Amino acid sequence: MDFHFTDEQRLLRETLSRFCQDHYRFGVQGQTAPRPGYWSELAELGVLALPFQEADGGLGGDMVDAMLVMEVFGKALAPEPYLANIVLAGGVLKRLSDKDRRQALIGELVSGEARIALAHAEATNRDSLSHVDTTARREGNDFVLNGDKIAVLDGAHADTFIVSAMVKGAGLTLFLVPANSPGLSQQGYEGVDGFDTSNLGLANVRIGEEALLCEVGEGLDLLEPAIDDGIVAIGAEAIGIMSFLIEATIDYTKTRKQFDVPISSFQVLQHRMVDMFIEREATVSLLYKAAILAGSGGPEAAKAASALKVHLGRACRVVGQQAVQLHGGMGIADESPVAHYFKRLTIISQQFGAADTHARRYAAIDRRSGDTSKQIA
Amino acid sequence: MNLEFSAEDIAFRDEVRQFFATKYPQDVIAKNEAFVELSKDDYVRAQKALHARGWAGPNWPVEYGGTGWSHTQRYIFFKEMGASGAPWVSPFGLMMVAPVIYTFGTTEQKERFLPDILASNVWWCQGYSEPGAGSDLAALRTSAVRDGDHYVVNGAKMWTTYAQYADWMFCLVRTDASGRKQQGITFLLFPMDSPGITVRPIITVDGTHEVNEVIFDNLRVPVENRVGEEGKGWDYAKYLLTHERTMVADVGRSRHNVERIKKIAAAERTKSGALIDDELFRRRLVDLEVELDALEYTELRLLSEIETGGAPGAESSILKIKGAEIQQAITEFLLEIAGNKALPFVRDRMHPDWDGAPVGPDYAGMAAPRYFNFRKASIYGGTNEIQKNIIAKAVLGL
Ligand SMILES: Cc1cc2nc3c(=O)[nH]c(=O)nc-3n(C[C@H](O)[C@H](O)[C@H](O)COP(=O)(O)OP(=O)(O)OC[C@H]3O[C@@H](n4cnc5c(N)ncnc54)[C@H](O)[C@@H]3O)c2cc1C
Numbered sequence: 001m002d003f004h005f006t007d008e009q010r011l012l013r014e015t016l017s018r019f020c021q022d023h024y025r026f027g028v029q030g031q032t033a034p035r036p037g038y039w040s041e042l043a044e045l046g047v048l049a050l051p052f053q054e055a056d057g058g059l060g061g062d063m064v065d066a067m068l069v070m071e072v073f074g075k076a077l078a079p080e081p082y083l084a085n086i087v088l089a090g091g092v093l094k095r096l097s098d099k100d101r102r103q104a105l106i107g108e109l110v111s112g113e114a115r116i117a118l119a120h121a122e123a124t125n126r127d128s129l130s131h132v133d134t135t136a137r138r139e140g141n142d143f144v145l146n147g148d149k150i151a152v153l154d155g156a157h158a159d160t161f162i163v164s165a166m167v168k169g170a171g172l173t174l175f176l177v178p179a180n181s182p183g184l185s186q187q188g189y190e191g192v193d194g195f196d197t198s199n200l201g202l203a204n205v206r207i208g209e210e211a212l213l214c215e216v217g218e219g220l221d222l223l224e225p226a227i228d229d230g231i232v233a234i235g236a237e238a239i240g241i242m243s244f245l246i247e248a249t250i251d252y253t254k255t256r257k258q259f260d261v262p263i264s265s266f267q268v269l270q271h272r273m274v275d276m277f278i279e280r281e282a283t284v285s286l287l288y289k290a291a292i293l294a295g296s297g298g299p300e301a302a303k304a305a306s307a308l309k310v311h312l313g314r315a316c317r318v319v320g321q322q323a324v325q326l327h328g329g330m331g332i333a334d335e336s337p338v339a340h341y342f343k344r345l346t347i348i349s350q351q352f353g354a355a356d357t358h359a360r361r362y363a364a365i366d367r368r369s370g371d372t373s374k375q376i377a
Numbered sequence: 378m379n380l381e382f383s384a385e386d387i388a389f390r391d392e393v394r395q396f397f398a399t400k401y402p403q404d405v406i407a408k409n410e411a412f413v414e415l416s417k418d419d420y421v422r423a424q425k426a427l428h429a430r431g432w433a434g435p436n437w438p439v440e441y442g443g444t445g446w447s448h449t450q451r452y453i454f455f456k457e458m459g460a461s462g463a464p465w466v467s468p469f470g471l472m473m474v475a476p477v478i479y480t481f482g483t484t485e486q487k488e489r490f491l492p493d494i495l496a497s498n499v500w501w502c503q504g505y506s507e508p509g510a511g512s513d514l515a516a517l518r519t520s521a522v523r524d525g526d527h528y529v530v531n532g533a534k535m536w537t538t539y540a541q542y543a544d545w546m547f548c549l550v551r552t553d554a555s556g557r558k559q560q561g562i563t564f565l566l567f568p569m570d571s572p573g574i575t576v577r578p579i580i581t582v583d584g585t586h587e588v589n590e591v592i593f594d595n596l597r598v599p600v601e602n603r604v605g606e607e608g609k610g611w612d613y614a615k616y617l618l619t620h621e622r623t624m625v626a627d628v629g630r631s632r633h634n635v636e637r638i639k640k641i642a643a644a645e646r647t648k649s650g651a652l653i654d655d656e657l658f659r660r661r662l663v664d665l666e667v668e669l670d671a672l673e674y675t676e677l678r679l680l681s682e683i684e685t686g687g688a689p690g691a692e693s694s695i696l697k698i699k700g701a702e703i704q705q706a707i708t709e710f711l712l713e714i715a716g717n718k719a720l721p722f723v724r725d726r727m728h729p730d731w732d733g734a735p736v737g738p739d740y741a742g743m744a745a746p747r748y749f750n751f752r753k754a755s756i757y758g759g760t761n762e763i764q765k766n767i768i769a770k771a772v773l774g775l
Contacts, residue, residue: 121717123717123718124646125646126645126646126647126648126652126716127647127716128647128648131648150717150718150720151717151718151720189720189721189722189723190721190722191720191721191722192719192720192721192722192745192746192749193720197720197721199721257509258510258511258512258513258516259512259513259516260513260516266762268762268765269762317709321752324752325752325755325756325760325761325762328511328512328756328760329506329511329535329536329588329753329756329757331752331756332581332582332749332750332752332753332756333579333580333581333582334579334580334581334582334584335579335580339581339582339749340582342582342749343582343745343749346712346745346748346749347720347745350712350713350716350717350719354713354716356655356657356658359657360657
């Protein structure tokens with residue numbers, strides 16, 4: 001057993017941290033949308049290619065590497081669409097069985113040329129993976145898509161969408177849909193967490209058979225592990241954010257004086273910061289487990305991802321709320337970085353399903369497969 | 378021991394209910410229910426409606442235009458007000474500075490200020506906190522130096538709620554820095570359009586403009602605008618604090634909001650039915666309702682204590698702590714129910730003049746900003762930590 005990072009991984013972390021320091025000093029860039037130039041710089045640094053197999057044009061890394069990247073982005077609160085393009089869309093694409101297609105699409109993605117966004121969530125379809133209300137109707141060799149998607153990360157910048165839809169009699173299926181398809185409309189907005197997001201309308205969008213990313217009805221096999229990768233990624237981002245908030249809170253309470261002493265000298269506040277720290281440590285542990293298992297597929301990986309998400313529900317709340325509380329009024333002032341990290345952390349706690357959803361999934365997997373975590377330890 | 382209100386109390390309750398359903402501005406209720414930020418005019422119109430009914434000063438003595446209600450009636454009034462969906466009364470004039478003026482002010486000051494406060498003709502703001510004086514309020518440093526018939530004021534106030542709306546400020550200033558810090562504090566009143574005052578907006582995390590920094594640069598305040606004695610301001614401020622406690626629990630509003638959550642959760646579908654029927658969700662919602670029941674009866678117990686001649690002690694800090702926690706928990710539920718639909722942030726969505734297109738259902742668009750904004754409830758008016766210090770000291774004798 002070894003929880004240490006390799007020299008290469010450490011180097012990557014340093015390079016990327018420097019990149020973030022140069023580009024996202026809070027207050028200079030603030031929460032503004034990502035600069036187009038940054039994405040191609042990240043491609044040149046190899047960060048985009050990192051978690052893909054070498055045979056597919058990647059650098060041969062895995063979710064542990066993606067985790068390192070996301071932690072650094074989290075700490076800088078960098079609004080880059082790594083989660084949307086590399087982890088989610090990339091997570092679907094790297095699991096395609098058609099080799100030529102897989103390599104071609106991943107190649108475009110990691111060069112930074114293509115922006116591909118996953119459109120799965122729906123307003124009427126709370127956190128369900130296996131069912132959506134969007135439909136794909138067969139017409140000859142074509143499919144006709146109808147439905148509405150929400151919370152499409154990086155949607156406004158995407159040239160292509162991966163859309164989930166139900167095919168009658170077969171089930172959830174994934175399609176590759178060009179953004180300029182007739183009948184496709186978008187409403188873009190800034191998310192409360194500062195990320196560019198959009199809602200997508202699909203009104204009789206006609207696509208050919210080549211748009212199919214999987215066998216009809218087999219979409220869940222691609223989607224579910226990709227979302228679990230997403231959970232690992234936001235878990236790592238959360239670690240970066242928590243680290244920032246804990247450090248900022250320690251620094252602030254050491255310098256803020258009330259009653260003639262630094263407020264860090266009040267034991268009740270010390271314990272509060274210790275609670276924040278303990279929540280972070282538990283998150284790191286669950287994250288490592290989920291990241292290491294992520295490549296393996298199977299129920300253990302899914303269960304570890306849900307475990308991480310259950311814990312994030314509480315940890316994000318404790319760390320975010322206490323960071324604000326211990327800053328007093330300053331914690332909710334828009335000009336203070338803490339407020340913005342708090343917002344993103346809040347959204348992470350419910351992204352890809354809140355704690356209840358994942359507690360239920362954890363229990364269901366556990367019931368089906370026996371307690372597999374015992375076999376691993 | 379019994380739980381019944383008297384027949385008169387029940388009749389009173391129905392009268393209050395009737396008033397809010399018919400005589401109170403319904404557009405203000407509708408806005409408040411949609412979680413839209415209210416304009417100054419909304420607040421003022423609503424308060425003037427209360428005044429027209431003779432209900433603007435529930436806490437005031439009858440001689441100055443108060444209602445002469447019993448504590449139970451006041452409780453009923455505020456509870457019904459919350460339950461109606463009506464917004465808060467801006468407390469700074471009616472509930473904060475007025476008691477100080479009618480208790481410690483001169484006859485001239487009473488005649489000059491109280492009628493306009495009661496009629497909501499003048500908007501007041503509270504200038505206590507400073508950059509260096511939050512929880513440790515007595516550390517305030519804004520200085521007032523006597524110069525003939527005037528005080529010359531220099532310094533800065535922080536977090537001043539709705540200073541941008543205010544016509545007047547009541548303000549704690551330091552007139553003497555030589556003794557204990559609680560001494561040498563003086564209570565001044567002045568118009569906000571006086572030369573030497575700058576109001577700088579502080580935007581909060583949800584994108585709204587509620588609070589401000591107010592800077593004084595050689596502001597001249599006539600000595601006749603001092604309330605009470607020079608150097609006794611701390612005593613007046615403390616007196617006021619005990620008067621502030623009547624509304625802190627805000628049970629009526631929280632009860633109302635819990636009912637709204639239930640309706641929203643009933644309309645929200647999950648894989649297996651309505652969210653409200655989801656056992657994990659429902660269990661947590663019941664926990665919240667139990668907390669609210671406990672808070673309501675804690676408040677009633679304190680009330681019955683006061684009715685029978687007891688004094689509201691430091692126990693009322695419990696109301697502040699639990700009241701804030703419950704308000705915050707409600708916003709947390711709303712955010713959770715909204716889920717992915719809470720994601721769009723439309724910066725001016727909360728603004729009264731906003732007329733853009735919604736990106737999702739009304740409640741969902743407001744869920745995240747409200748959650749962020751309500752972190753303030755455990756910070757303002759004495760943080761939850763400070764309230765616990767008070768209970769530790771004054772109640773538990775620690
Ligand atoms: C939305 C909003 C509206 C406001 N409106 C007004 C207004 O209209 N007028 C006005 O005068 N003020 C107003 N305030 C200011 C408010 O009263 C202060 O924010 C509050 O008193 C806390 O002070 P602070 O923000 O400086 O935090 P600090 O006092 O610096 O506290 C920081 C942290 O330290 C903790 N702490 C401090 N002392 C102790 C201790 N002894 N033991 C344990 N923990 C401690 C606090 O609980 C907090 O968690 C408002 C504040 C907000 C957020």
